[in-house]
Amino acid sequence: MSPDQASAYLAEIAYLLRHQGDGHRARAFTRVASLLLRERPDLAALRSANALESLPGVGSGIARTLAELVDTGRSSYLERLRVDLNQAEHADSAPFEISPLVEMGYRGDLHAHTDWSDGGASVVDMARAAQARGYEYLAVTDHSPRITVVNGLGPERLAAQRRLIDQANEELTGITILQGIEVDINEDGSLDLPDEALAALDVVIASPHVKLRMEPAAMTERMLRAVDHPHVDVIGHPTGRRPGSRAGAQYDFEAVFRCAAERGVVMEIDCDPARMDLSPELARLAASAGCLFSLDSDAHAPDQLLYVDLGIWTARRAGVSQDRIINWLRLAELKEMWQ
Ligand SMILES: [Zn+2]
Ligand SMILES: [Zn+2]
DSSP states (O other), X not given: OOXXXXXXXXXXXHHHHHHTTOHXXXXXXXXXXXXXXXXXXXXXXHHHTTOGGGSTTOOHHHHHHHHHHHHHSOOHHHHHHHHHTTOGGGTTSOOXXXXXXXXXXXXXXXXXXXXXXXXXXXXXXXXXXXXXXXXXXXXXXXXXTTOGGGTOOOHHHHHHHHHHHHHHHHHOOSOEEEEEEEEEBOTTSOBSSOHHHHHTSSEEEEEOOSOTTSOHHHHHHHHHHHHHOTTOOEEOSTTOOBTTTBOOOOOOHHHHHHHHHHHTOEEEEEOOTTTOBSOHHHHHHHHHTTOOEEEEOOBSSGGGGGHHHHHHHHHHHTTOXXXXXXXXXXXXXXXXXXX
C-alpha cells in the first residue's frame, strides 16, 4: 500500500471520528495522514521491521490500523466506523486513492491565510510553499474587518497588501499570487467590505462565520443575497460546520445551490479536516444543481496546503469530476471566467 493510499484511509477515519465527537483521536489520525503524504515512508518495509511505531505520532492504535492496511489493503476499524455512522453504503467504495494533486492537474489553491490576518506565515512564505507543491497560482484570502480578533483587513490594509503582492509577484517566478479576501457574510446577507474594495480584488470568497444558527428561512435569504452579490466568486465553507462540535447553518441548500449555479458562483469544498465543508452529501446536491466547486485548503500555515490532498476524497465520493472543480483551470482560464 502506498503512503498516499494509506493517508486516504486515515483521513477518512479522522473524518468519521470527528463526527463521533472524538476530536482528540481525529487529530492524531489527521497528523499521521499528513505525515504520510509529506514524508512518503516505505510502509511495507516498516511493517516487516515491526517499526511502524517509529513514525512520529504513531502509537499502538494507529500502528495496528497501518499494519492491517499493509497486510490486507483494508481497515476493519474504518469499516466499523462507517457502519456506526451509517456510512455503510459507501463500504464498497474504497477511499479515493490520493495521488499528488498536481500530477492530476490541480493548479492552485484559492483559499489561504497569511500573517496579515490569522495565518502563521508571510505572503511570500505561503507562495513559496505553493510553488514547492508545483502550483501555478495561490490566492491569499485573509479575513475582512468584522472579525477583529483575527485582525481582519479593511480597504486601507488591503491596498497595502496589494502593493506587497505586486512586488512579490515581480520577484517570484513560476507562481502567481492572487489577492483575494475571505469576506464575512453579514446577518442580512450584505458583505463586510464596500463594493469598491471588493472590485479591486482578484477573487472574493464570501463565508458565513457568525450567527450560523439563524432560522433556516432567514438563513436562506442571507445566503441568497450573498450569492447574488455581483463581486462574489466563491462561497467559502458554505455551512460553517465543525463536525463533532458545531452543526453548521441550515438553509434551503437546493435553492441556494441553484441560484449559485445560475450566477456562476462557485461552492467551496473546504478541506480543513476540522471543517470538510461542503460535506460529500451536500457537494452531491450542489453538483446536481449544476454548481462548480473550488477545492481549497483554507491553510493558515504552509504545511496545511496539503489539506487538499487529504480532502479530495469528498469530491470523489460526491461524484464531482475534475472538470467541475475550478482549481484545475489554468490561471488565464480562471481570469477569463472572473472577468
Ligand atoms: Zn472562514
Ligand atoms: Zn479561511
